[in-house]
Amino acid sequence: MKKLLLSLTTLFLMSCGGGTETETSSELLSGDVKIDGSSTVYPITEAIAEEFRAVQPNVKVTVGVSGTGGGFKKFSRGETSISNASRPIKDSEATACNENNISYVGLSVAYDGLAVLVNPENTWVDYFTVEELEKIWNPEAQGKIMYWNQIREEWPNEELRLFGPGTASGTYDYFAEAICGKKVGTRGDYTASEDDHVLVQGIAGDKYGLGFFGLAYYEENKDKLKLVGVDNGNGSVSPSMETVSNGTYAPLSRPIFIYANNTAKDRKEVKEFVEFYLNNAGALVEDVGYIPLQPKEYEIEKAKFKSFITK
Amino acid sequence: MTNSTKNRIKDRIFNFIGIFATLIGIIILGFFIGSILYDGLTRIDWDFLNSLPSRKAEKAGILTAWSGSLWIVIFTFLVVVPLGIAAGIYLEEYGDKSKLSSLLEVNISNLAGVPSVIYGLLGLEIFVRLMNLGSSILAGSFTLALLVLPIIIVATREALKAVPPSIRAASYGLGATKWQTVWYQILPAAGGGILTGVILAISRAVGETAPLIVIGALAYVPFTPSSPMDEFTVLPIQIFNWISRPQHEFTINAAAAIIILLIITFIMNGIAVYFRNKWQKKINW
Structure with a gap:
């Protein structure tokens, strides 16, 4: 009897779920x-919006595209329903949301990998350890670590020339924190x-160049650059769709997010957009050069969103 | 060597430096335009002008961007031209040389040097939030109008100054009031110079990105504006967005969009130049 009741309840719940789903996707909604937020997340959200x-x-x-910080500022005033973010929300931003009675949920939508690159004519580098990257990039290295053989003795006695994104970019923040630690920053004597x-262009034109930037840019310029693996103590790993997505390419891969606020609870168009986002991100993020989460991770994000809107 | 041959050599040298200085600008401009045309010209077709933004470079278009730019330019023009000319007339013809007016003068010249992002922040607080206009075309136009206002004021004043004093004296001598003098004599005579200022101002406004991003102009808008209260995007934002994409095809799109932006600027300048020439022909004292 108990079993029957259970299966009946399950059936009921299932039909319920199925019912709402067909209802939302067939009903034509309006509104805005x-x-x-972040310009890093923008291409994904644009792709989703286009399909939506x-x-x-x-x-x-x-x-x-006000940037992650600028986006959260508007988000905390209730001027936007969803904020694109290339990092988790900061405490100060969360407080601002609370003050304006805005509740929200953060959802990962994709991974972004940072690639470490050298010139294709560079024959000596096989991989970098995280310690070596730290030695090259930390602020103390400024003016001191200037030659390749200072990193590893067997490498040539040639000048090391560094390239990287400017300090205003989220990519820089991420690299600096992952390699040199929180609030340390990096050396400043590199071409930014x-x-x-x-x-x-800089790395492709300089045999002794070394730099880092988003994996998507490497994918588009494979013939001009040489990708270098990173060893975090468990052997050298090259960034790829697989290694970023399953987390073995650490610490230079990060999740990127969207934040949805409480309008998702009472405005169907917001709710449906977020659901559409999580249902289709897996297929669309690759189109724009990012790396999708694992299918089961999307399920976790969907469950997170569901519990947020029913709360 | 005599003094005169020395001077002649100096003259030749200066002539050479002058030609070099002139050519350097033109050659660089020519190179830029050439490479943009080479990259983007074949990408421009009806679909490109008539499509919405897309993640697929070959499907993406600039419909919302160019229509947004057009709306912004028209409203900026409507706001800034009367304001700027009126302020210029006041300062040049009516304002007495008190401390207040010299303070105003210094500030207007300083305003011209304020970075455009600052105008964006001002616009965000005043127009978007205080006046509750939201991130609309109107808020964007007001912000850009503030940004280019000093250009028009300064140009108007210079143009008024260039009108010979004898014209004023003659007009007063015939018993005309100040306003009649300004309206019937001085303004028509200064029209050409003022229009030059308007051209500069509008060309500046059409290429601005930073202040509009600050007030919340968007990057992805899937509809063209239908009223001045609508949200919008503009060509420079779309171009910047495409340039920062890793895929090469987006760079081509950006080049094509730059060509369209140049064409819009040229057309507007052409209209202004046409009116300026027409105007100047009418004046014969």
Whole structure:
């Protein structure tokens, strides 16, 4: 009897779930979904918004690029429903949300890998250990670690020339924290550019160059650069779809997020957009050069969102 | 060597330096335009002008970007031209040489040197939040109007100054009031110079990105504006967005969008130059 009851309840719950799902996807919604935040996450959200239009042509989805911090500022004032973020929300930003009675949920939507690169003519580098990267990039190294053979003795006695994103970018923050530790920063005597194309040209044109930037830029410039694996103590791992996604390429891979606020609870178009996001991100993030989460991780994010809106 | 041959040599040298200085700008400009045309010209077609942004470079278009730019430019023009010319007339013709007006003068010149991002922050607080306009075309136009206002004021004043004093004297001599003098004599005579200022101002406004991003102009907007209260994006934001993508195809899109932006600027300048020439022909004292 108990068993029967249980299966009946399950059946009931299942039909319920199925029912709401068909209902939401067939119903034509209107209204708007305002999104702002990180330019790193932007290409993914743009791709999702583009596809969402095919399903819900009357919902006006708009996406801005104020940066993660700028996006959270608007988010905490209730000016946007969803915020793109290339890092988790900071305490100060969370406090601002609380003060304005805005509750929210953070959802990972993809991984972004940082690639360490050298010139293709560089024959001596096989991999870097995390300690070696730290030795090269930490602020103390400025003006001191200037030659390749200072990193490893058998490497040539040639000048080391460094390239990386500027300090204003989230990519820089991430690299600095992962390699040199929290709030330490890096050395300043490297060629910095906010335009990753410039970094690609720099390393591609300098036999003794070394630099880092987002994996997507390497994918587009494979013929001009040599990717270097990173050894975090468990052997050298090269960044790839697989190693970033399963977490073995550490510490230079990070999840990127969207944050949805409580309007998702009472506005169907916001709720449906977030659900559409999590259902389709797996297929779309690769299109724009990022790395999807594992399918079961998307399920976890979906469950997180579900419990947020029913709370 | 006599003094005169020395001077002649100096003259030749300066001539050479002058040609070099002139050519350097033109050659660099020519190189830029050439490489942009080479990269982007074949990408421009009807679909490109008429499509929404997309993650697929070959499907992406600039419909919302160019229409947003057009709306912004028109509203900026409507706001800034009357304001700027009126302020210029006041300062040049009516304002007395008190401490207050010299303070105003210094501040207007200083305003022209304020970085554009600061105007964005000002616009965000005043227009977007205080006046509750949201991130709308109106808020964007007001912000850009503030940004280019000093250009028009300064140009108006210079143009008014260049009108010969004899014209004023003659007009007063015939019993005209100050306003009649300004409206019927001085303004038409200064029209050409003022329009040059307007051209500079509008060209600056159409290429601005930073202040608009600060007030919340968007990058992805899947609809064209239908009223001045709508949210918007503009061409420079779309171009910047595409340039920062890793895929090479987006760089081509950016080049194509730059060509369109140049064409819009040229057309607007062309219109202004046309009116300026027409205007100047009418004036014969």
